[in-house]
Amino acid sequence: MLELNQCYNMDCMKGMAQFPDGFFDLAVVDPPYFSGPERRGYYGSKVSKIGVYRDYPVSPVWEIPGRAYFDELRRVAKHYIVWGCNYFSYEFASGRIVWDKCKKGTSFSDCELAATDLFNTVRLFRFMWNGMLQGKSVAEGHIMQGNKKLNEQRIHPTQKPVALYDWIFQNYAAPGCRVLDTHLGSGSSRIAAYEAGVDFIGFEIDPIYYAAEEQRFLDYTSQTSLFHLT
Numbered sequence: 001m002l003e004l005n006q007c008y009n010m011d012c013m014k015g016m017a018q019f020p021d022g023f024f025d026l027a028v029v030d031p032p033y034f035s036g037p038e039r040r041g042y043y044g045s046k047v048s049k050i051g052v053y054r055d056y057p058v059s060p061v062w063e064i065p066g067r068a069y070f071d072e073l074r075r076v077a078k079h080y081i082v083w084g085c086n087y088f089s090y091e092f093a094s095g096r097i098v099w100d101k102c103k104k105g106t107s108f109s110d111c112e113l114a115a116t117d118l119f120n121t122v123r124l125f126r127f128m129w130n131g132m133l134q135g136k137s138v139a140e141g142h143i144m145q146g147n148k149k150l151n152e153q154r155i156h157p158t159q160k161p162v163a164l165y166d167w168i169f170q171n172y173a174a175p176g177c178r179v180l181d182t183h184l185g186s187g188s189s190r191i192a193a194y195e196a197g198v199d200f201i202g203f204e205i206d207p208i209y210y211a212a213e214e215q216r217f218l219d220y221t222s223q224t225s226l227f228h229l230t
Contacts, residue, residue: 002179004199007217009192009210012182012203013069019076025177026118027077028168028189030160031065033087062206069182077180081168083160085115093117099164102142103130118172122226123168129160138163138170155212156186165192173198187213191220 001018002008008015018197070090074081085092092115101114108130127141128134133140134151141163145151165188173179175197181189184202190213193200204210 003221005103007091007184007187007200007202007204007210007213009207010203011205015073015201016076016180017205018180019115021075023178024077025079026173026178027073027080027082027180027182028165028184029073029080029180030083030158030185032062032184033084034058073180073182079116079118079172080117081114081116081172083112083114085206086113092105093120095119096122097168098124099160100124100126100142101130102126102128102135103133106130106150120201123171125164127163129226133136134161135163138167152188153216154186156209157217159186160188162188162191165189166195167216169193169196169198184213187216190217194221205222 002015012134016087047067065088067090070082070088073082081097082088083090095116095118097116098113099114101110101112104110125141126135127138128144132151134145134148136143136145152159155188169179173196176199178199179189179193179201181200181202184190184204186209187202190202194217202213204213
């Protein structure tokens with residue numbers, strides 16, 4: 001069985017197969033629900049006054065998961081939060097989380113939806129996420145971060161903010177819980193898991209995104225270690 005608090009460059013189906021039923025307390029996943037970035041080359045690259053903030057490589061393994069994936073996810077995890085649930089043909093539980101990106105007036109979605117079996121109601125989290133416009137914190141996500149140099153660097157076309165996962169783990173996971181992310185992407189979930197003290201495993205099949213996530217996590221933990229020592 002794979003070790004906890006590690007991330008792996010491998011197919012998540014092969015990874016999940018190594019764990020017994022109900023091993024994870026919670027799966028928080030953001031599987032791809034559309035095909036496109038891998039065919040358009042560098043997706044949304046832009047240069048600003050503080051440098052390049054979007055530079056996404058082509059992924060040759062961008063595959064939309066089917067029923068077998070969700071069945072396996074429910075086998076290994078006692079509970080789940082699945083982003084993009086409205087795009088999949090699958091019988092999810094009735095609970096919903098709405099992430100309000102505070103970005104009205106664009107051609108992109110104002111919100112993203114997640115299905116969950118943690119509750120049967122609807123919960124709302126507001127955090128600005130529109131290019132260089134990013135929220136200040138979990139508590140003040142609707143207010144723009146004033147110093148854009150402190151923004152999260154965007155390294156993945158469907159990257160989600162660390163603050164979103166901070167909020168999830170603060171509300172729905174306790175220290176020591178075992179958490180799974182099958183599509184690690186930029187590694188935002190891993191950073192939040194590190195801060196929340198949960199036992200985490202992540203899978204990322206694309207070697208380029210995996211390497212970028214590993215470097216991002218190394219940079220983050222190196223900085224926080226120095227901060228904690230001062």
